Structure formats: C-alpha cells, structure tokens
Amino acid sequence: MIIDISRKLNSKTPTWPGDTSFSYQLTWSKEETGSVNVGQITSSCHTATHVDSPFHFNSSGLTIDQLPLELFVGNALVVDVSFKDVVRVEDFEMVDLSGVRRVILKTNAWVDPEHFPESIPTLDPELGQLFREKGVELLGVDLPSVDPLDSKTLDTHHSFEENGVHILEGLQLAHVEPGEYRLTALPLAIDGADGSPVRAILETLE
Known part of the structure; x- marks a missing residue:
C-alpha cells in the first residue's frame, strides 16, 4: 500500500x-492554443514537503543536485515523538536503530495544514552524533524546520551536516502509524539549488 505523506501545494499552502x-496558473489555455493547457508555478524551494541541501545553511555545502539519490529511496523507520517539547537522545533509548538508514519523526505538532505553526518542538543538536553512530543518514520531520523557528544559528541543521545526516522537512504524518516502511522522496535535479520540493510516499512492507 502506498501512503502519501506530502503536503498539498496550492494557494492556501503556508510558507515561511x-x-x-506557492502559486500555479495557466500560461496558455487550451482555448488559446487550440491544443494544450500549459501552466507555470512560482514557489520557494522550502514550501511544504521538501529537502534541505547543506547549501541552504552553509554557503560551501552541497547543493540539491549533488546529493546522492539513494538517500531518499529505501527503508525508513517512523518514530512517534508526539507531545514532546524537546526531542532528545534519551527518547531513542528504547528504539532499535540497528541497520536503520532513514528515520522519520512524527511529532503531530503542525496541526493546521493551512497555517504556518507558531511554535514547534526542538530537536536537540546532539541527535546528530547519535544518528551518525547508528548509521542514520536521513532525518525526516513533519515540521517546517529541524531548528526552532526563531533560530539564527541553526545548531541542529549544522550538527546534522557535520554528522552526515540529511534533512527532509514538511512531511504529513497524521495518518501514519509508527513502524518500518519503504520511503521514496526524491528532490528535483535543480542545478545549484538550496532545496527542492518532493512528492514523498511511504510503502508498507510485506
């Protein structure tokens, strides 16, 4: 079974x-061309469900087209951390991360999909070292950022980069149960970009 975990892009999609x-409109209509509708989109690279490249917060970091695609396809573990103000290393003491390359955190903190949240849980920067030690290379969240909304230092972003952990943000996980799935969340091949929207899905494992 395929589970769509992407946020919809339309005129009501909140952004930072x-x-x-985000906007979509027809450049030409079928009535005008006699054959086809042709549309155009305008958007931030960080609207709704998206991947951050390290270049987003590090001017010498990798851009989105330089990231290995295998990061974004493969088995992933969804971990429920709902109702936590701070997600810490201790929250994973009872989570078996053996062989887990991709972790997705379900916080349920982004309640209204049409409004940007006023506050979000904090992810402890020390998680970067834990994930490196366990072999985790991708961290996904149902939040617009892995750092506090008012952060200028972006400590968790930088910790993740230093520890080889890449970032997938803005997932929609309210309808997803904790457990192991197969993730596909491929960024677009935008040359030199700081991020990219993705269509993220989970597939149940048999």
Whole structure:
C-alpha cells in the first residue's frame, strides 16, 4: 500500500513568513492554443514537503543536485515523538536503530495544514552524533524546520551536516502509524539549488 505523506501545494499552502508563496496558473489555455493547457508555478524551494541541501545553511555545502539519490529511496523507520517539547537522545533509548538508514519523526505538532505553526518542538543538536553512530543518514520531520523557528544559528541543521545526516522537512504524518516502511522522496535535479520540493510516499512492507 502506498501512503502519501506530502503536503498539498496550492494557494492556501503556508510558507515561511516572508518567503515566496506557492502559486500555479495557466500560461496558455487550451482555448488559446487550440491544443494544450500549459501552466507555470512560482514557489520557494522550502514550501511544504521538501529537502534541505547543506547549501541552504552553509554557503560551501552541497547543493540539491549533488546529493546522492539513494538517500531518499529505501527503508525508513517512523518514530512517534508526539507531545514532546524537546526531542532528545534519551527518547531513542528504547528504539532499535540497528541497520536503520532513514528515520522519520512524527511529532503531530503542525496541526493546521493551512497555517504556518507558531511554535514547534526542538530537536536537540546532539541527535546528530547519535544518528551518525547508528548509521542514520536521513532525518525526516513533519515540521517546517529541524531548528526552532526563531533560530539564527541553526545548531541542529549544522550538527546534522557535520554528522552526515540529511534533512527532509514538511512531511504529513497524521495518518501514519509508527513502524518500518519503504520511503521514496526524491528532490528535483535543480542545478545549484538550496532545496527542492518532493512528492514523498511511504510503502508498507510485506
């Protein structure tokens, strides 16, 4: 079974305050061309469900087209951390991360999909070292950021980069049960970009 964990892109899709809102409109209609409808989109690279490249927060970091695609396809473990103000290393003491390359955190903190959240849980930067030690290379969240919304230092972003952990943000996980799935969340091949929207799905394992 395929489970769509992407946030929908439309005129009501919230984006980071001050960033470019998403829009779609027809450049040409079938009535005008006589054959086809042709549309155009305008969007931030970080709207809804998206991948951050290290270049987003490090001017010498890898851009989105330089990231290995195998990061974004393969088995992933969904971990429920709902109702936690801070997600810490201790929260994984009872989680078996053996052989887990991709972890997805379900916080349930982004309640209204049409409004940008006023606050989100904090992810302890020390998680970066834990994930490196366990072999985790991708961390997905149902939040617009892995750092506090008012952070300027982006400590968790930098910790993840230093420990080889890549970032998938803005997932929709309210309908997903904890457990192991197969993830597909491929970013677009945008040359030199700081991020990319993705269509993220989970597939149940038999």
